[in-house]
Amino acid sequence: RSVFRCLFANSKWAVMCLLTGVNVRDALNQAMDEELERDERVFLLGEEVAQYDGAYKVSRGLWKKYGDKRIIDTPITEMGFAGIAVGAAFAGLRPICEFMTWNFSMQAIDQVINSAAKTYYMSAGVQPVPIVFRGPNGSSAGVAAQHSQCFAAWYGHCPGLKVVSPWNSEDARGLLKAAIRDDNPVVFLENELMYGVPFDLSEEVMHKDFVVPIGKAKVERQGTHITLVSHSRCVGFCLEAAAVLAKEGVECEVSNSLLDIIFVSVSYTNGLFEEGCTPLFAECPAFNYLDAPAVRVTGVDIPMPYAKILEDHSVPQIKDIIFSVKKVLNM
Incomplete structure (x- = not known):
């Protein structure tokens, strides 16, 4: 018991981790809480983030702890509050701008791209833009076409933005802390269906200074026959x-995220399966190591249906991954 207290005295979240694991929602909440405490320039704004504790309860408890000046409820006007957040970043603050869903970022895309993404470069590095745009991204369940789009490729093609798509609680916690500390604008794409999923976290991950470097992929499973590359929720599908x-x-071999790990993996597995990956792999040196063409398994090219049975057939499933692997390996 005394050893337990010694190891975890400085972290209430570590106790939760030891007993039940930490779900993705709480990992995000921890990251924001610790960064708000660490740096008084950090603040959160968005629809229902304060008194209601967030539409998905990701900001639960933060308003009571930090008050109206640090946790700010906004009107339903994405263009307006995204513009306020970008201006605050210009002025030296470090805003976290929550979109209730990334589908609503379409209302603010001029602020995200023309104001946030381009200013650091166009000012020759004089004007940093330390802002994080975050919220749920991609298909959820039963929310139809206008609430089911994945913006990883959209924003990934925009120079000046760092785009992050976490899978598990370690990703969520470490990458969000890294994003908040970054001087560049970061697009942080969460997955609504992962919010309640728990993962065990080590004492190292629970440390307040633990961050996951942005842009570094991680091998989640070692393998020798083929490499599966994915991000967000589909990393779990690939592991299954x-x-x-x-x-x-x-x-x-299962890789969590994209290009920097592909060369190493493909050079000895000699095969590649991609889920929602950018087509830049064709220009990567690892292309020469392939024994078969790369295969992509993604959502079908239609607006997301509302009916569940049609929705399930519209997004990648575990059986689709297995079928594609066997196709690449001629099984």
Whole structure:
């Protein structure tokens, strides 16, 4: 008992981690809480983030702790409050701008791209823009076409933005802290269906200074036959598919995120499966190591249907990953 108190005395969240794991929602909440406490320039604004504790309860408890000046409820006007946040970043503050869903960022895309993304470069590095735009991204469940779009590729093609798409609680906690501390604008794409999923976190990850470097992929599972590359929720799908395929003698390597890990992985697995990956791989040196063409498994090219059975057939499933791996390996 005394050892327990010694190890975790400085972290109430570590106790939760030891007992039940930390879900993605709480990991995000912890990251914002610790960064708000660490740097008085950090503040959060968006619709329902304060008194209501956030539409998805990601900001739960922060308004009571930090008050109206640090946790700010805004009107329903994405263009307006995104512009306020960008201006605050110009003035030296470090805003976290929450979109209730990234689909609503379309109302503020001029602020995100023309104001936030381009200013640091156009000022020759004189004017940093330390802002994080965050919120749920991609398909959820039963929310139809206008609430189900994935903006990873949209914003990933815009120079000046760092785009982050976390999978588990370690990603969420470490990457959000890194994003808040970054002097560049960061687009932080969460997944609504992952908010309540718990993951065990180590004492190292629970440390207040732990960050995950932006732009560094991680091998979640070692393998020798083929590399599965994904991000966000589909990393879990790839791991589940890899477990099924292992029973058939196929060892899949699973990479969480994109290009910097692909060369290393593909150079010895000699095959590649991509989920929602950018087509830049064709220009990567690893292309020469492939024994078969790369295969992409993504959502079908239609607006998201509302009906659940159609929705399930519109987004990648574990069976689709298994089918594609077998296709690449000629099984």
